[in-house]
Amino acid sequence: MEKLLQGLRAAAEPTRLRIIALCGHAELSVTELVMVLGQTQPRVSRHLKLLVEGGLLQRNKEGNRAYYRLSTEAEGAGLARMLNDLMPGEDEAHALDLSRLSSVKADRVRYAENFLDPYSQEITELRGMWPSDEVIDKCILELLKDRSIQNLLDLGTGAGRILRTIAPFVVKGTGIDNSLEMLSIARARLDQDGIKNCQVRVGDMYRLPFKQNSFDLITINSLLRYAEEPKKVIEEAARVLEKKGALLIVDLAAHDLSELRDEYGHSWLGFSEAEMLEMLSEENLTVARVKHIDGQKLNVCIWLASGS
Ligand SMILES: C[S@@+](CC[C@H](N)C(=O)[O-])C[C@H]1O[C@@H](n2cnc3c(N)ncnc32)[C@H](O)[C@@H]1O
Structure with a gap:
């Protein structure tokens, strides 16, 4: 019960709901989320911390970066999936986020194409x-x-x-x-x-x-x-x-x-x-x-x- 309440409290904020929706589309780094959300890194990091503590997101460290995705293992996994499914598709802020997310994904592809794979x-x-x-x-x-x-x-x-x-x-x-x-x-x-x-x-x-x-x-x-x-x-x-x-x-x-x-x-x-x-x-x-x-x-x- 306490874990569910913690998850609900973590989700009950507009930016955090947007983050949940974004992470339902892709695994994202803090820098990428900052670019999509248009907020400062400390603010985004604070939201992410609460979402991880609430069991809604999973954090994976990679070198000096961390990637966030919807939790699949923590107790909050079901809640994260449910909230993500409930996200209204016609919401204006969400639609704008998705269009910014596609630029972030395009940057990833450009990076991948320019990197010389040693093999x-x-x-x-x-x-x-x-x-x-x-x-x-x-x-x-x-x-x-x-x-x-x-x-x-x-x-x-x-x-x-x-x-x-x-x-x-x-x-x-x-x-x-x-x-x-x-x-x-x-x-x-x-x-x-x-x-x-x-x-x-x-x-x-x-x-x-x-x-x-x-x-x-x-x-x-x-x-x-x-x-x-x-x-x-x-x-x-x-x-x-x-x-x-x-x-x-x-x-x-x-x-x-x-x-x-x-x-x-x-x-x-x-x-x-x-x-x-x-x-x-x-x-x-x-x-x-x-x-x-x-x-x-x-x-x-x-x-x-x-x-x-
Ligand atoms: C020839 S590529 C094979 C890639 C892939 N398995 C495929 O089928 O296309 C070898 C990969 O092994 C990775 N690799 C080398 N040493 C490794 C290690 N100690 N631990 C994990 N990955 C390693 C390299 O970075 C490289 O991406």
């Missing part, structure tokens, strides 16, 4: 050597098609490609990356695609900011070949994977193009089936399916493993 050079230069993203995505979806997925975690999400591919088939998805720039790109692309059930967070794949047994599907696409210690990444993924959850790894099959180490920073020349099976079995994960996709010079392998 884009490799993708451009090696495209043609390995199978296309479209072919890989089709195989991923085929492998996952009989599963009902509640809570997806994508490690080293980059521009969020895997989240965007799997989003229609999951209840909720989270992408983790340690690059703030890549997270900005992912956020802009998720927005552009109108995906609301997925979010991205800063995090280190060696020390995931989640409790054990948190996800029923974890994806690791084009990541392990750059990792100094792929075994540790799998170990950490296994920790946060539900006991009967699935781990989907997509990476290059073992190859001998050793120049990829120096030219593109690959720590591993792909993975043989035996190497992958060993790393997975050490975490008590059993390989359920393996899919090989041949490219011109480099082949890709998808391993779908699960706990027992």
Whole structure:
């Protein structure tokens, strides 16, 4: 009862209602909210603090920025959703906020387009050597098609490609990356695609900011070949994977193009089936399916493993 009252008190103010409505459309930083609301940063920050304390918003720190979204976990999640649904569409202030919000989103997209993704050079230069993203995505979806997925975690999400591919088939998805720039790109692309059930967070794949047994599907696409210690990444993924959850790894099959180490920073020349099976079995994960996709010079392998 007290928590509900605190939530209602937090919401009962015009600017705070506007913030709730805005966060129902996108995850926003304080700076972005200041731009949309046209109020000073201290004022906006104070409103945000009360909304977080009231359980209506969730705050996620990313570098020296914090992002706010409607709460999905705190006790106030239901109230936040209800208030957001009740927001009158024809309200003038709300309509103006939404039009300012679309400029903020356009800025995000411009930023994402201007940022030079450090992996884009490799993708451009090696495209043609390995199978296309479209072919890989089709195989991923085929492998996952009989599963009902509640809570997806994508490690080293980059521009969020895997989240965007799997989003229609999951209840909720989270992408983790340690690059703030890549997270900005992912956020802009998720927005552009109108995906609301997925979010991205800063995090280190060696020390995931989640409790054990948190996800029923974890994806690791084009990541392990750059990792100094792929075994540790799998170990950490296994920790946060539900006991009967699935781990989907997509990476290059073992190859001998050793120049990829120096030219593109690959720590591993792909993975043989035996190497992958060993790393997975050490975490008590059993390989359920393996899919090989041949490219011109480099082949890709998808391993779908699960706990027992
Ligand atoms: C080649 S990209 C792969 C992107 C994505 N998985 C995809 O399928 O397009 C590798 C990503 O891993 C991220 N990364 C590298 N080291 C990481 C770490 N220790 N923790 C989290 N992310 C990391 C990089 O920032 C980069 O975005």
